[in-house]
Structure formats: C-alpha cells, structure tokens
Amino acid sequence: MRISILYPVISLLLAGCASINSVSLTPIPPERKNQVRTERGKVIFLGFNFDNDFVDDVVEDLKRQCPNGKVTGLLTKDENINYFLFFVWKKQITVTGYCVPMTSVSSNKGKPRGTASEEGTQNDASELQ
C-alpha cells in the first residue's frame, strides 16, 4: 500500500513541468533536406545561477554542423523545465534549422521572386558574391 502511494508521488516529483519563455524564427529556406539541431541546458538549484554562459557556444555548434553552408530557418526555443516542487529547474535552449549549401543558395539567384524567405536568401547570397 505504501509503495503504491510512494511511486506516483515520486514520479510526480521527478516529472518536469515545462513552460516556454520565448520562440523566434528566421526565414525558412525552400530547400529543407538537411536539418541541424543543437540543444543547451543548465540545471539550476534554488535559483542560484551565476552566469548564462551555457548559451554562448550554440552558434559555434551550428557552424560545426554546417561548415560550408548557411543555417537558416532557425527556430530558437527558450524554455524552463521545473522539477521537484520547483526547487530544481532547467533552462533549456533548443535550436533547429536547415543547412543550405552555399551552391544551392547561389543557384536561387536567378529564380523569380517568391516568398520572403527566398528573397532574403537571394539577397544575402548576392551581397556576398
């Protein structure tokens, strides 16, 4: 009897309640074959958090995943996951996007103007040629 009560209580305490702080999105490319994803998180106990440096290498990680292209269509999700009666929580940043090879970006140059995302990609590519 005691164990049957204990298990749900423990599982309730360990389960995380997630809340989202912010979401941002950059223009989505027409070519969406190669998805890139990175995730960074930090566990905070009783609110004692002295820096937010865990987010610093997100861009570096995206660059590693797409060395010769452009990462676009980036969805950045900033969320809090609360555990154990809100004594412990986790700050989590999840970034997903698409790696578009530079050749593909350049080949879009001559195409007719379409969506805003295509337009942005063309402009960026032509600017850097």
Add this chain to the structure above:
Amino acid sequence: MRNILSLSCLLLLCSCAQLHHVQIGEVASHSGYVQKPFDIKISESGVNLGEAAEVSKILLNKDRQKDAEEIVGLIGLFQMGPITGNPVYVKDYAKNLIQLIYEKCPSGKVTGLMSVRESRKYPVVSGEIVKVTGYCLVRKGS
C-alpha cells in the same frame, strides 16, 4: 556569528543571473571570408520596488513605512504589462545597438548574430543586460 555575517555578505554581493530571452539569426560560412567574432553588452540599472519597500520597512519608522508602501503601489500602477526583469528608468538604453554593431563590423556583413536578454540580480537593484554576439565577415587578405 562572524560566519553568518560573512555568508550573508557573500550572498548579498554575488549576483544571480536570470536569462529572459535568446534569439539566434542565420549562420553562414563563406570560404572567401574570415569570421571575426565580436560581442556587445549594453546594460542599465533596474529597481525592484517590492524589495525596496521591504528594505524601507526595516530602515524607516512606522509612518514612513506606510508612505513608502503607498509610493510603491502608486508607481506600480504605471508599470503594467509584460516585462523582462526589473523596470529601468532609461527607456531607450538599447536604442544604439545597431549603431554599435556597425562600429564593431564596419563592412556590415554580419552572421551568427545571437542576442541574449538577461538580468544580474542584486538586492533591490539589478543590471538589465542586452548582449549581442556575432561574427563579422572580413574578406580574406583585406
């Protein structure tokens, strides 16, 4: 007693960092360009009026405490709506951010821009920070 005092001082002096918002822009790698990292930090002092009222309860006499609470309540009426961090009294402190990016990267070819909105919390006051990091694309050999 001394231990408690030093621990309290330590807790009062160290700041807790609170992350409000992260946004990442497009990341491009160009073979003909060198990526030069840069970062910009803008901050302004914020005031937590609730904590200020609590401190005033310790420092002021009873009549003054009441006045302080009323003032805090009155100011609170004018500070409604969604906020990140504590209110600041210079509303456009992050206004020149784009100008600062241009100063760091005169070519204007910027990639991997990450903007972070965070707070450094101390008792009563806080540092309301906007941090931007990115890479300036500089043509190889220039």
